[in-house]
Amino acid sequence: QSALTQPASVSGSPGQSITISCTGTSSDVGIYNLVSWYQQHPGKAPKLMIYEGSRRPSGVSNRFSGSQSGNTASLTISGLQAEDEGDYYCCSYAGSSTWVFGGGTKLTVL
Amino acid sequence: QVQLVQSGAEVKKPGASVKVSCKASGYTFTSYQMHWVRQAPGQGLEWMGILNPSGGSTSYAQKFQGRVTMTRDTSTSTVYMELSGLRSEDTALYYCARDGGSGRSGDYWGQGTLVTVSS
Numbered sequence: 001q002s003a004l005t006q007p008a009s010v011s012g013s014p015g016q017s018i019t020i021s022c023t024g025t026s027s028d029v030g031i032y033n034l035v036s037w038y039q040q041h042p043g044k045a046p047k048l049m050i051y052e053g054s055r056r057p058s059g060v061s062n063r064f065s066g067s068q069s070g071n072t073a074s075l076t077i078s079g080l081q082a083e084d085e086g087d088y089y090c091c092s093y094a095g096s097s098t099w100v101f102g103g104g105t106k107l108t109v110l
Numbered sequence: 111q112v113q114l115v116q117s118g119a120e121v122k123k124p125g126a127s128v129k130v131s132c133k134a135s136g137y138t139f140t141s142y143q144m145h146w147v148r149q150a151p152g153q154g155l156e157w158m159g160i161l162n163p164s165g166g167s168t169s170y171a172q173k174f175q176g177r178v179t180m181t182r183d184t185s186t187s188t189v190y191m192e193l194s195g196l197r198s199e200d201t202a203l204y205y206c207a208r209d210g211g212s213g214r215s216g217d218y219w220g221q222g223t224l225v226t227v228s229s
Contacts, residue, residue, distance in 0.1 A: 001171055001172050001173070003154075033213070034213040034215075035213075036213060036214065036215050036216070038155070038216065040155075045205060045219035045220070045221060045222060046147075046155065046205075046207075046216060046219060047219075048210075048214060048215075048216055048217050051210075051212065051213045051214040051215070051217075052212060052213040052214075053213075055212075055213075057214065057217065087154075089154060089155050091155075091157070091215055091216070093213070093215070096169065097160060097169035098157070098160075098169055098171060099145065099157045099160070099215055100157060101147075101154060101155045101156060101157055102154070103154050104154035104155065
């Protein structure tokens with residue numbers, strides 16, 4: 001159960017779009033369409049932003065979108081805003097009732 | 111509204127055990143599984159395991175097998191996570207998170223419980 005691979009940091013200016021990748025294996029991301037994405041602000045619990053790879057929970061801005069190709073899932077944030085700054089984590093089902101998180105990506109809005 | 115309220119901070123000595131609780135309200139307790147996730151200071155999220163409150167079945171991350179036990183009390187809608195053989199590396203914020211189904215592995219989260227392991 002190795003952690004999924006995410007870039008340590010990404011940055012973008014307000015109004016721009018950024019994409020965060022999440023690379024797993026054919027035993028997790030590549031075989032199950034069950035990748036979720038979480039946003040975490042300092043001192044706060046994580047918040048679900050995307051599930052099943054591309055679905056948004058009610059209340060989450062449509063500026064957040066998810067996709068998947070092979071063993072890699074991606075989170076795209078369009079129209080970047082200051083409040084989007086924080087840490088982002090991907091999570092995938094890995095079979096046999098187990099899940100695995102990515103190492104996290106720090107998003108900086110310049 | 112769905113709420114997950116966790117027990118307070120704990121300070122433990124190396125080798126001891128800790129038991130953290132997570133009281134659920136606002137939904138049918140036995141209809142949703144519960145994850146436990148931890149976050150060491152300045153580090154990322156780490157999945158520990160999942161419990162099905164309906165029958166009590168569990169699945170644990172390989173890393174914690176033999177050291178973690180997840181249980182529940184359906185009469186109080188509370189789930190518990192006990193970690194034994196504590197070491198300094200177990201110092202972390204421990205979260206419970208409801209599994210909303212359909213891949214929503216954490217649609218609601220508790221506020222977190224800080225466990226500090228120090229001699």
